[in-house]
Amino acid sequence: MAHVPDQLYDLPPSGKLVLKVLEVNGEMTQSQIATETRLSKRTVRYALDALRDAGVLRERVYFRDARQSLYSISDSVLTNEPTTMDD
Known part of the structure; x- marks a missing residue:
């Protein structure tokens, strides 16, 4: 399971929902996300x-449609595994 970066905890609920939709569906335009x-x-x-x-x-x-952009989750987030610290 991927590690959740700390900055994602501070996202508004709409940001978390959009992140989840992009995780499930892959690349989407703003209209498709809406x-x-x-x-x-x-x-x-x-x-x-x-x-x-x-x-x-x-x-x-x-x-x-060059007036629109496609959005997706950064690869670094999808592959960011938690690190273990040796004591």
Whole structure:
């Protein structure tokens, strides 16, 4: 199971929901996220900003419509395993 970075605990509920939807569905546009979560586009935009600030969001151009972006979870979050400390 992946380790949850500390900055994710401070996310608003909408940010945690968007993170979970991206984890389950993979890459999505803001509109797709809004439809899937039933959150307003404004709330999704706020959640995406919070995820970006936390350093866990990857964004790239959506080639079907260059006005939109595709969002996904950063690989570093998906592969971040907890470290063990030797005493």
